[in-house]
Amino acid sequence: xxxxxxSGGGLVQAGGSLRLSCTASGRTFxxxxxxxxxQAPGKEREFVAAISGSGGRTYxxxxxxxxxxxxxxxxxxxxxxxxxxxxxxxxxxxxCAADRNPNSSDRYYYRGLYNYWGQGTQVTVSx
Numbered sequence: 817x818x819x820x821x822x823s824g825g826g827l828v829q830a831g832g833s834l835r836l837s838c839t840a841s842g843r844t845f846x847x848x849x850x851x852x853x854x855q856a857p858g859k860e861r862e863f864v865a866a867i868s869g870s871g872g873r874t875y876x877x878x879x880x881x882x883x884x885x886x887x888x889x890x891x892x893x894x895x896x897x898x899x900x901x902x903x904x905x906x907x908x909x910x911x912c913a914a915d916r917n918p919n920s921s922d923r924y925y926y927r928g929l930y931n932y933w934g935q936g937t938q939v940t941v942s943x
Contacts, residue, residue, distance in 0.1 A: 818842045818932040820912050825937030828902055832941070836897040838912030838934055846870070846890040849918035851930055852897045854908035854939075861911065863925040865897060868918065875924050880906075902941045909936040 824836040836852070851866040865886040866875045874886050885898040895912060913930035921929055 818848075818914055818916070820914060820932055820934035822910065822912050822934040822937040825910060825939045827940045827942065830902060830904055830941055830943050832902050833898070833900045834902065834939060836899070836910055836912075836937060836939075838895045838897075840893045840895075840914060840932075842893070844916075845893040847916070847918075849915040849924060850886075850888060850895040851913045851915065851924065851927075852886060852895075852910060853913060853927055854906075854910045855936075856908040859908075861927055863927065864910070866924040867895060877925070899939070902939075904941045904943045907939060907941050909938050911936045 819841040820838055822838045828834055846869050849868055852864040853861050854864050855861040863877050864880055865884055867886045867888050871888045883901045888895040912934045914932040915930045
């Protein structure tokens with residue numbers, strides 16, 4: 817069982833930045849594809865970004881490209897989401913997730929593939 821703990825959320829003005837962190841328990845972190853998802857009130861949870869186990873491949877949803885950057889430090893069992901140029905529409909609870917079988921599918925955006933989830937961290941962007 818892998819436990820994921822997010823941190824770094826908060827309240828920021830439009831145009832500002834935040835960096836989210838997600839730290840995982842266990843010894844096999846580098847084998848997992850890691851993803852960030854978000855869920856706004858009244859909406860479904862949606863894909864934001866993902867990163868391969870080695871960190872060599874990253875994926876983003878179109879509306880965050882150029883503003884958000886996903887990265888990981890396998891020595892620290894941690895994945896990050898650097899969020900710049902934040903907009904009010906980025907307001908949501910952000911969740912990190914781990915896919916323990918990344919070679920089974922290329923659908924990195926599909927939340928059903930992720931086996932473990934954190935508790936979420938709130939990001940609020942004021943206008």
